[in-house]
Amino acid sequence: MRETWFLFRHFWKADVRAQHSVAGLVLFAVATVYAAYQVVQGRPEPETWNALAWIILLFTAFNGVSRTLEEDQTEVLAYLRTTVHPLHFMLARTLHNVVVLSGLACLVVAFMGLLLGWADMSAARFAGFLGGMVLTSVALGTTLTLLALIAARAGAGFGMTAVLGLPLVLPIVLVSTNLGADLLSGVLVADTWHNFAFLGALAAGSGVFGAVLFPYLWRAS
Amino acid sequence: MTEHQHTTSKGVWAIRIAGLALLAYTFAMTFLVPLGPGIQDVVVTQTELTDKGGVYEVEVIGHGTHFSKTAPRVFLLRGKGVLNATAVKSMDDTHLKCRVRLPAVIPSPSFDVYVNNEIDGTMSYANGFFASGLKVVSKATLPDEPGVLENLSASNLGFHFPFQPNIMESIRNLMLHVPMWFTMFLLMGISFAQSIRTLRLGGDPDRDLRAVASVKVGLWFGVLGLLTGSLWARFTWGAWWVDDPQLNGAFVTVMVYAGYLVLRGSVQDAKLRSRLSAVYNLFGFCLLVVLLMVLPRFTESLHPGKGGNPAFSSYDLDSALRAAFYPAVLGWMILGTWMYSLQLNMERLTQRIADARLTRACMPLPLLLVTPASTTALEDVFTTSGKMPVVTGVAVIILAGLALWWIRAAQKLRRLTHEESNLNSPSDA
Numbered sequence: 001m002r003e004t005w006f007l008f009r010h011f012w013k014a015d016v017r018a019q020h021s022v023a024g025l026v027l028f029a030v031a032t033v034y035a036a037y038q039v040v041q042g043r044p045e046p047e048t049w050n051a052l053a054w055i056i057l058l059f060t061a062f063n064g065v066s067r068t069l070e071e072d073q074t075e076v077l078a079y080l081r082t083t084v085h086p087l088h089f090m091l092a093r094t095l096h097n098v099v100v101l102s103g104l105a106c107l108v109v110a111f112m113g114l115l116l117g118w119a120d121m122s123a124a125r126f127a128g129f130l131g132g133m134v135l136t137s138v139a140l141g142t143t144l145t146l147l148a149l150i151a152a153r154a155g156a157g158f159g160m161t162a163v164l165g166l167p168l169v170l171p172i173v174l175v176s177t178n179l180g181a182d183l184l185s186g187v188l189v190a191d192t193w194h195n196f197a198f199l200g201a202l203a204a205g206s207g208v209f210g211a212v213l214f215p216y217l218w219r220a221s
Numbered sequence: 222m223t224e225h226q227h228t229t230s231k232g233v234w235a236i237r238i239a240g241l242a243l244l245a246y247t248f249a250m251t252f253l254v255p256l257g258p259g260i261q262d263v264v265v266t267q268t269e270l271t272d273k274g275g276v277y278e279v280e281v282i283g284h285g286t287h288f289s290k291t292a293p294r295v296f297l298l299r300g301k302g303v304l305n306a307t308a309v310k311s312m313d314d315t316h317l318k319c320r321v322r323l324p325a326v327i328p329s330p331s332f333d334v335y336v337n338n339e340i341d342g343t344m345s346y347a348n349g350f351f352a353s354g355l356k357v358v359s360k361a362t363l364p365d366e367p368g369v370l371e372n373l374s375a376s377n378l379g380f381h382f383p384f385q386p387n388i389m390e391s392i393r394n395l396m397l398h399v400p401m402w403f404t405m406f407l408l409m410g411i412s413f414a415q416s417i418r419t420l421r422l423g424g425d426p427d428r429d430l431r432a433v434a435s436v437k438v439g440l441w442f443g444v445l446g447l448l449t450g451s452l453w454a455r456f457t458w459g460a461w462w463v464d465d466p467q468l469n470g471a472f473v474t475v476m477v478y479a480g481y482l483v484l485r486g487s488v489q490d491a492k493l494r495s496r497l498s499a500v501y502n503l504f505g506f507c508l509l510v511v512l513l514m515v516l517p518r519f520t521e522s523l524h525p526g527k528g529g530n531p532a533f534s535s536y537d538l539d540s541a542l543r544a545a546f547y548p549a550v551l552g553w554m555i556l557g558t559w560m561y562s563l564q565l566n567m568e569r570l571t572q573r574i575a576d577a578r579l580t581r582a583c584m585p586l587p588l589l590l591v592t593p594a595s596t597t598a599l600e601d602v603f604t605t606s607g608k609m610p611v612v613t614g615v616a617v618i619i620l621a622g623l624a625l626w627w628i629r630a631a632q633k634l635r636r637l638t639h640e641e642s643n644l645n646s647p648s649d650a
Contacts, residue, residue, distance in 0.1 A: 146504060150497050154488045163483050167476040168505060170469070171512045202511065209507055213500045216420045 007084065007092030015100075021067060022100070029060045029104050030111055037115040046184040049119040053112055054177050057133060058140070058169070060104050065097050065144040066151065066161040086218035090211050093149070098141035105133040119184055128189035129180060135196060136176040139203035143169055146210040146217075153217055172202055229562075240555025243548045250545035251396045251616070256607065258286040258341035259384025261315075263334050263349035270354050274324045277352065279306060279334070283315045284389060284607045287340040295319045297332035297350050302363025304332070323352050326361040340378065346386060383539050387457060389607040394453050396545050397615045400553035401446035402471070407554050408439030408561060409478070413506045416499035429495035430572060432502060433485060434565040436478050438626075442557060443475045445622045449615040456603045456611050467524040470513040477505045556623075563630050570637035577644045 015022050036052050044052065080089065109130055121129060144165050151160035179195035262282040269276035281295065288311035295306035295317070306319035317336070334349035382392055415432040419425050450471070451461045462468065484501055488494035603610045 143508075146500070150484070150501055153493065153497055154484060156487050160484065160487060163480045164501060167473045167480060168508050170473050171508065171516055174466075174469075174516065198516075205511065206504075206508065209504055213420075213503055216496055216500050219423075219496075 003085065003088040004091045004095070007088055008095050011092060011096040012099075015096075025060070025064050025067070025100065025104060026107060028063050029056070029108050032056050032059055033108060033111040033115060040116065043117040044119075046119045047181070049112070049116060050177065050180040050184050052116070053108070053133070054136075054173060054180060056108050056112070057105055057136060058173060060108060061101050061137065061140040061144060062158065062162055062165065064101050064104055065141065065148040066158045081218065086215040087211055089218070090145070090214035094142055094145045094207060094210060097145045098138050101137035101141045102134045105137040106130065109133055121184065124189060125183045125186075128192075129183050132176060132179045132183070132196065132199070135199045135203070136172060139172045139176075139199050139206065140169060142203050142207035142210060143172065146206075146214060149214065149217055172199065175199055175202070236555060237559050240552050240559065243552030244556060247396050247545065247549040247552050248616070251393045251549075251612070254541065254545065255378075255381045256285050256390055256392070257378065257381040257384040258344055259284055259386065259389070260286075260334065260336060260344050260346035260349065261386075261389065261607070263346050265350055265352075267353060268320075272325055274322060275352060275355055277321045277323065277350075279319050279321055279350065281317050281319070281334065281336055281346075283317075283336070283341075283344070284384065285315075285341075286336075286344070287314055287338065288312075288317045289314050291338035291340050293317055293336050293338040293341075296335050296337075296366070297321060298335055298345075299327075299329050299332045299363065301365065302328065303366050304363060305366045321350070323355060324361075324364070326356045326358050327352060328357070328359055328361045328363065330355065330357055342378075344384070380541055382541050382545075390609040391453055391457065391611040391615075392542070393612040394449065394615050395542060396549040397612070397619055398446060398449040398453060399546070400550045401442045401449065401619070403550050404553045404557035405439045405442040405446060405474075408435040408442065408557055409474075409506060409509075411435040411558075411561065412439065412502060416502040419495050419499040420503075424492040424496040424499075426491050426495055426572070427569075429491075429499065430568040431565055432499065433482075434568045435561050436481055436502070438557060438560045438564050440475065440478050440482075441560075441622065441626055443471070443478070445619050447471060447475060448618050448622070452614050452618065453611055455599075456608055465524060466516060467513075470509075470516075473512060474509055477509060481505065560626065560630070563634065567630065567633055567637060570634070570641055574637060574640050574644060577641075 033056055036056060040048065040052070118126065144161065147165040147168065148161045151157065151164060154160055175195050175198045179192055179199070182192040182195065183189065260281060261284040264280040264282070266278045266280075267275060268278050279295070293309060293311060295309050297304040297306070304321060304323070306321045309317060309319040311317045330352045331348040332350040332352070334346045335343060336345075337343045385392055412432045412435040415428050415435065419428040419432060422428060450468070454463060454468075455461050481498060481501055485494055485498050488497055603614065
């Protein structure tokens with residue numbers, strides 16, 4: 001556990017030090033929201049708002065997980081292989097992705113509100129929606145981390161992650177769009193709790209699979 | 222690489238022959254067993270409307286019925302109220318006309334239509350009669366004329382498939398379309414097991430070849446399942462594709478395994494490729510189980526037998542369908558595993574030749590394209606004779622798809638064997 005935490009802090013520090021990496025993600029998210037704003041021109045209907053929010057989150061997430069870190073350089077990886085247990089590496093990497101994606105989700109929602117309005121949500125529903133966004137980011141983070149690492153090992157980047165990942169994140173997208181549509185059409189947060197439970201279960205399940213399967217990717221050849 | 226001496230044992234051949242026999246039985250059952258009689262449509266025309274009530278002319282269109290050979294009785298049913306139709310006149314075996322008289326105040330405007338005769342038994346069409354222009358009061362009572370109910374007769378027909386409204390003859394797709402998915406799941410399961418072995422052995426190339434061979438054959442079955450399902454959906458639900466959890470799951474499955482093949486194509490190192498694709502295969506299969514088995518349980522689905530619960534036992538199969546369906550599934554699965562062993566042979570040959578040449582041959586993904594022609598003309602063609610052309614179309618798609626596979630496989634095997642023998646012969650420089 002301490003090892004995982006140490007690695008996570010290490011990833012975090014590396015991110016903070018090399019600011020261009022996180023700045024790039026933020027810029028991508030903001031630019032995507034702005035592009036959506038330009039396309040929609042004005043305040044969209046709640047259904048459109050919902051669809052836009054999840055699609056933007058999805059693209060931001062794919063972009064977020066498929067950037068390369070300092071750790072992915074061959075030399076650094078060779079060093080880590082001799083010093084770090086793959087499980088700890090995987091957990092730290094997943095945690096890192098989850099934190100980054102959750103932050104991006106909040107940013108996306110904030111920017112959506114600024115440019116495209118809040119789709120007439122009450123405060124409670126908005127809190128529920130934001131919670132759903134963050135939970136979706138957690139689920140996307142646990143699912144996509146493994147796929148991005150596979151794509152990185154295959155020597156391919158964003159495109160391969162999308163090919164491998166898009167079909168597999170479809171259950172998450174289905175559940176979260178249902179959640180958003182429920183909240184935007186006036187359903188109480190308490191009445192759509194099962195969608196939160198699904199998202200949590202998907203996140204936990206894919207996290208476990210990732211942790212079990214990652215050690216097989218870890219070896220040098 | 223170890224030499225795989227491929228001699229197929231007699232037992233395996235016996236199973237394959239049995240599988241072919243099962244498929245022959247399946248096709249015979251699918252096309253020869255008659256469909257039970259049923260009501261295809263009810264056309265109601267109002268002829269008289271006074272303050273005493275209404276008189277309606279009802280035309281019943283049956284499918285596979287024997288109206289002219291018997292004296293059919295027609296009655297309407299709503300709750301406990303029974304109304305006998307009068308002046309029943311058979312036009313021919315599948316058309317009859319009759320008259321219904323309704324009081325001015327009725328409990329509900331829609332009635333279930335029942336037709337009863339000695340040969341076909343009792344057939345019903347839910348909400349087939351809609352009485353327009355009458356006053357609806359939910360407490361109103363209908364005259365109870367139970368005369369007909371006392372002499373209902375069971376059908377007097379031999380072995381037949383059950384009639385379902387709207388589905389009609391296309392119920393035969395159960396023996397063609399559904400086993401495609403069963404076979405695909407079996408093959409993906411084989412691939413899953415082989416991927417686990419691959420990882421256990423630290424990236425075993427031969428296990429990996431087994432995994433990819435079964436994915437390739439399974440994908441072929443999946444595409445055939447999508448195409449046949451799409452054709453059936455067009456003439457059952459009115460669209461080539463509808464937004465439905467079952468259909469989405471099927472499409473995503475095909476996409477995930479296509480992604481698997483793309484991933485394999487982009488890695489050069491055999492050992493790394495075997496491990497990466499095995500990890501993706503395991504991860505993908507587990508998520509597919511969630512997508513196909515868990516999530517559809519919580520949503521409504523149009524798909525037959527899937528109303529919220531995709532359990533196999535909830536298929537409303539009757540004994541005739543069972544007698545055809547189970548052997549069909551077994552037959553298609555045997556064919557699928559046979560194709561798998563041939564595909565594996567091809568993969569191994571390709572690998573051996575590539576090893577010998579130190580290059581990797583790239584296998585192109587088979588692509589099937591369907592261009593829908595004019596919709597109205599199609600409608601006319603496919604909805605005649607109780608949608609039987611849908612079944613024929615599905616069978617043609619499957620047979621053409623499988624024939625394509627076998628011709629390709631035979632050509633390829635011949636070419637690869639030839640290439641390998643050329644490589645091995647000392648005269649080759």
